[in-house]
Amino acid sequence: MEIVRLTQDVTVLHGAVNMGLVRCDEGFVAVDTGIDKQAAKQLQRAAADMGLPLVAIVNTHAHADHFGGNAQLLKQARLPVFAPVGEAAVMRQPRFEPEYLWQGAQPLPQLLNKFLQAPPTPVDTEFAPGVELVIGGRVFQTVSLPGHSSNQCGVLADGVLFAADAYFDADVVDKHGVPYMVNYPQILASARAVAGIAASSYVPGHGAPVANPSPHISALCQRHEEAYGVVIERVQSEATLEDVVAEVCSKFGLNPANPGAYVLLRTPVAAYLTAAVEAGRVLPVVRAGRMWFVPAEEELCSD
Ligand SMILES: [Zn+2]
Known part of the structure; x- marks a missing residue:
């Protein structure tokens, strides 16, 4: 886990799954919480090292590796949780993830693990893709980026775009071969939309923050087209x-x-x-x- 300060107010915990800390008036807003308790503790430690508490969570989509740390953070303090409409339903009832992967049936026991099913989390505010959230005086512009999941949203704060899993680092694309997605036209459109959003840094869910995501976006689109x-x-x-x-x-x-x-x-x-x-x-x-x-x-x- 590498801690990368992207702007005065935005820090990324860059690991297998990226997590963001965005400074607002009262403390830090976490953008995604990683896969488990350990990830949540890393977020808390990073915030504490910078001298401020966590005050809210914004989740980009309802995959276990992006909201798996929520439950642990909420054990420590009852933070408000923001998530996109539609994604929130799965976060509250995370058994839906292994269920939909197994065609709606009771999942195989082999699908019941932390990679596919996170602990449940409340969601206090369900936001429609594209709305502007104001948390602790800080503006979070949400961006509709469906295709990897049905209602995934990116988050733009202080000039940094958290692109969720709209695109991956090209190395991650190679590792997965065919990266997960649920809608082919949408995954292409969302990945290309990311390149059109003005930001000083782009943070994919998996991969290093970069100033120019275009080569990674091209690699992803090319792989899906192939x-x-x-x-x-x-x-x-x-x-x-x-x-x-x-x-x-x-x-x-x-x-x-x-x-x-x-x-x-x-x-x-x-x-x-x-x-x-x-x-x-x-x-x-x-x-x-x-x-x-x-x-x-x-x-x-x-x-
Ligand atoms: Zn995902």
């Missing part, structure tokens, strides 16, 4: 979701080693398929106990 191409290519000879996941693994040299890693790859593949169906290129057809994805023209011809 993966979408692999999906379209594979369904030319009809395929199930699982067939397409296997094809993506083989094309990008990925080898998910457990059910958690597998479902985190299956979701973006499902999102590519939804986009292909919405674009009129592919159709879902249920036949012989399987859901097949076939080229849209083929299905028209066979009618």
Whole structure:
């Protein structure tokens, strides 16, 4: 964990998951709280070292690694919590995360871990994407950045954009192969939107703060576009979701080693398929106990 002072009032705790501390009148506002108790303690220590208490939490989205520290911080003091509308529901009922990853069913026990399910947290203020929050006299401009999750928001404060998981460091993209997302058109639009927001520093959820995020954004968009191409290519000879996941693994040299890693790859593949169906290129057809994805023209011809 490296502590990076980006401006007089904005400090980032840069680690596997970034967390921000933004100074306001009464103390510091945490932007995301990391994955667990340990992360929360690091936030508290960093604030204490700078001589002020934590006074509020703003969460960008409802993934366990971004709000997992809330519960610990709230044990120490009942801080107000701000989160985007829609994301807040999952933060209050975090079992929804492993549930949606397992198609709404009771999750496999292998999906019940701190990476996929955080302790529940109250949310005091649900904000609509794009609204301006004023906390302790400090303006936090929220920015709608959906696609990685349905209602994810970035936060712009003192000229620093906390971009959440709208883009990743290019190394992180390489590590994941196909980074998690839920909506293909939106992930591209949001990543590109980040580049258009004027800021002195850009802080992704995972990766170093930078002055120019464009190379990272290009790397992310390129990877998603390549993966979408692999999906379209594979369904030319009809395929199930699982067939397409296997094809993506083989094309990008990925080898998910457990059910958690597998479902985190299956979701973006499902999102590519939804986009292909919405674009009129592919159709879902249920036949012989399987859901097949076939080229849209083929299905028209066979009618
Ligand atoms: Zn995330």
